[in-house]
Amino acid sequence: MFQRDPLLSYCYNIFKTMSQTQIPLQNQQANQQHNLQQQANQQNNLQQQVNQQHNLQQQANQQNNLQQQANQQNILQNQQPYSMEQHIIDGTTFNQIAAAPNQSDRDILLKSYY
Incomplete structure (x- = not known):
């Protein structure tokens, strides 16, 4: 049919x-678009x-800050004098140690605690 009509x-x-x-051009463009999308995905993942x-x-910095705060709190607690009413030493309170008749008896009782 086509041969009859030039x-x-x-x-x-x-x-x-x-x-x-x-x-082929459309396939090449689709492949390029796919490759660009993969590169964008990789960039997003990175x-x-x-x-x-x-x-x-x-998070590590926050943990470090909390640890530093705990250390500072511990230092402050260690610097505070002991409350005589709060500590019990083998059933003998600080009040009882303070009521010892003389300083040497108090020293002996305190040293036995440490």
């Missing part, structure tokens, strides 16, 4: 050629890893 045959050949070149690392570092 114009129709010419148009068919042009259409056929365009179709054969257009499909950014998420960086963010997670940053969050872990912040």
